[in-house]
Amino acid sequence: MSVENQLPATWTTHYSCPDVSTVTSSYTGRLWSQDLHPQNWSKYQVWEWLQQNLDMHQIDATSIPFQNFDLDGRQLCNMDYQDFTRAAGSVGPILFQSLAEVKWNVQYGQTDLFTQGDIKTEIDVEFPCSMPPFKEEPSFYSTSELFDLKSSLQPNTMLVSPAPSSPDPKRSRGRTNQVKRHNPRGTHLWEFIRDILLYPERNPGLIKWEDRSDGVFRFLKSEAVAQLWGKKKNNSSMTYEKLSRAMRYYYKREILERVDGRRLVYKFGRNARGWRESEK
DNA sequence: ACAGTATTTCCTGGTT
């Protein structure tokens, strides 16, 4: 089975975490218009948006009650500021702002300026990560943790993607990377896996609990998960082979426990937090 | 520039 087949449509089409330069160029339109208006999001898309916002702001997924966002796009769009605060506490304002900006961008944001380029390479690059951070003071985290997107929202500064920091003379092997974004320490692999697992109703058959209370789970679509992880890390050459190596390193740290004899099965270890139902 | 962490990449060899 190909990876494309493994990936649910919504994920292939919508899930990604591009770097700033790609985000900006993808702000263009076509991917955004009618069918991507938040008003028309499915529950799953709402969930994706939520996840991406948490990622972007480095908010632990367990810190907000996801059940309050078991909504489709229309319901989401009907929420006002108060509703967001009620639903997500201190994270509410971030979400509110994020949604407002998505709406704005769908409506007016994209102009011809960025409609360059070949759709193919941008097609898998779009929204959640392109959520602009909100500008008001987030009292609970430092602005330095934010993406430096403030500027990227301004069309004129967006196109030039200056590959900031490192000179990086010798190139890497395999990995296709363009611009090193200021990628705040994102979610770790095991947290990424955990977060997919946490909401099975929205997990499109990628990973499944084998024993919920024991923390045993199984990959159903190993390569698809690897692709998603790769997207999150902006690494298009990620494979299950490599992802699983990283998983095996978790054994020593007791973030995972070994489950032998069962292919694609892993178990959370004593150092993995946030996966138990009681911790949700 | 540098050290440390967390992968990522590659590889050999074994198993299902």
Add this chain to the structure above:
DNA sequence: TAACCAGGAAATACTG
């Protein structure tokens, strides 16, 4: 044979 699993070794990416 394909798809996994085990880990070692070394390279990378990023952070402080």
